[in-house]
Amino acid sequence: xxxxxxxxxxxxxxxxxxxxxxxxxxxxxxxxxxxxxxxxxxxxxxxxxxxxxxxxxxxxxxxxxxxxxxxxxxxxxxxxxxxxxxxxxxxxxxxxxxxxxxxxxxxxxxxxxxxxxxxxxxxxxxxxxxxxxxxxxxxxxxxxxxxxxxxxxxxxxxxxxxxxxxxxxxxxxxxxxxxxxxxxxxxxxxxxxxxxxxxxxxxxxxxxxxxxxxxxxxxxxxxxxxxxxxxxxxxxxxxxxxxxxxxxxxxxxxxxxxxxxxxxxxxxxxxxxxx
Numbered sequence: 269x270x271x272x273x274x275x276x277x278x279x280x281x282x283x284x285x286x287x288x289x290x291x292x293x294x295x296x297x298x299x300x301x302x303x304x305x306x307x308x309x310x311x312x313x314x315x316x317x318x319x320x321x322x323x324x325x326x327x328x329x330x331x332x333x334x335x336x337x338x339x340x341x342x343x344x345x346x347x348x349x350x351x352x353x354x355x356x357x358x359x360x361x362x363x364x365x366x367x368x369x370x371x372x373x374x375x376x377x378x379x380x381x382x383x384x385x386x387x388x389x390x391x392x393x394x395x396x397x398x399x400x401x402x403x404x405x406x407x408x409x410x411x412x413x414x415x416x417x418x419x420x421x422x423x424x425x426x427x428x429x430x431x432x433x434x435x436x437x438x439x440x441x442x443x444x445x446x447x448x449x450x451x452x453x454x455x456x457x458x459x460x461x462x463x464x465x466x467x468x469x470x471x472x473x474x475x476x477x478x479x480x481x482x483x484x485x486x487x488x489x490x491x492x493x494x495x496x497x498x499x500x501x502x503x504x505x506x507x508x509x510x511x512x513x514x515x516x517x518x519x520x521x522x523x524x525x526x527x528x529x530x531x532x533x534x535x536x537x538x539x540x541x542x543x
Contacts, residue, residue, distance in 0.1 A: 271536045273463070276474065277427065277454035278444060279531060283349040283361075285309040285416040286321040288334035288496070289448075294530040296341070297478045299523050301421035302450055304337055304346055308361055309388075309416045310370060310378045318416065319378065320390040321491050323406060329354065329374065331496050335361075384415045395490050395503065399510030422480050424451035425518030428459045433517070437508040441499055446492050447517050453535050464519040471538040477527025479538065485516040492517070 282289030285306045296303045310319045312326075321330045332354040339347040348362040353373045359366050367380045388411040396404040411417060425447055433442045444452045451474075455463060467482045474480065488509050495501045509515050 271539060272456065272534055273459060273472075273537055274426065274453045274455040274535050276451060276529060276531055276533045276535060278449075278452040279529065280445075280448070280450055280452075281305045282335070282448065283308055283337060284333070284335040284351060286319060286327070286330040287351065288331060290334075290336040292531075294528060296526070296528055297422070297474075297480075297523055298526045299421070300415060301417070301523065303341060304349075305450065306416040307346065307383070308335070308349065309381045309384075310374075311381055313377050313379045316389075317408070318381070318385075318388045318390045318411065320392070321494060322390060322392040322409075322418075322489055324490060324494060325393065326391065327374075331494060333373075381416075385411075387411075387413055388416065390418075393490050395493070395506065397503065397507050397510055399507075399515055401487075419486070420483055420520035421523055422451065422521040423449050423486055423518060424453060424464075424521065425449045425486070426453045426455045426459070426463055428455040429462045429464060429513075429517060432461055433505075433508055433512065436512045437504055440502055440504050440508060442505065443499060445496060446499060446505060447486075447488070448491070449518055451529075462513050462516070465513070465516065467519065467537070471524065472521070473536045473538050474529050475527070475533035477525065478523070478529050479525040480521040481524050482519050482521045484520055485514075486518040486520055488515045488517050 279292040279295050281302050319327045334352045335349050337347050337349050348360045350358050352358050359369045371377050389408050391406050392409045393406050394402040430442045470482050472480050492505045493503045509517050
């Protein structure tokens with residue numbers, strides 16, 4: 269039995285947390301996910317909390333910024349990234365004036381962080397939507413140590429889930445970029461509904477090298493409702509996910525075995541180990 273579930277349709281990396289990122293044809297996966305993913309962030313100098321689009325009233329324009337690495341990863345070393353501002357101007361992550369330039373564009377003082385904190389916290393606004401665990405409140409959320417991730421090193425979703433949500437709310441634009449995954453898996457036609465829900469603790473083999481272990485579903489938040497580029501603000505996106513799938517879209521995973529991945533790589537569920 270081949271256990272194939274689909275192929276990698278898209279690979280995404282976000283050099284700066286909560287900014288737009290870059291789509292890749294290939295990437296290297298290590299213990300902390302895709303190399304170069306969320307290695308930079310900005311923070312509130314008054315509180316030390318990491319800036320996140322999860323609190324849009326405080327950080328309303330982060331999705332108007334885009335970050336991409338300026339060159340190849342030679343010998344594993346990270347090149348500088350270029351941040352493009354909403355007005356089209358750019359700044360390098362190695363620019364000594366990056367904090368003042370970001371602060372001027374964002375409209376408030378910020379710290380620029382290169383390298384994750386031993387322990388970091390972000391603020392998350394929970395909109396007043398039926399089905400969410402909390403409603404109309406801002407909470408402090410701890411991030412995994414030594415990372416700028418929200419929950420896990422790898423976040424993926426399937427085209428089957430996107431198709432199911434589109435069927436439930438045809439007016440909504442359920443495009444993968446709304447959900448900021450690292451990997452989009454184009455699932456086989458026979459996989460219907462929300463297949464990630466059935467894969468908890470399963471191991472996915474990607475291509476010839478990489479293996480990831482699914483650690484749980486990805487509960488969605490206000491970020492999915494925000495405008496991104498030509499995608500309009502739409503609270504119906506989150507309302508639909510809450511109504512039809514407990515506000516879950518996609519899943520999180522840890523890395524068991526690193527290596528190279530490429531667009532088009534076959535994705536398989538590993539058979540259980542024999543006792």
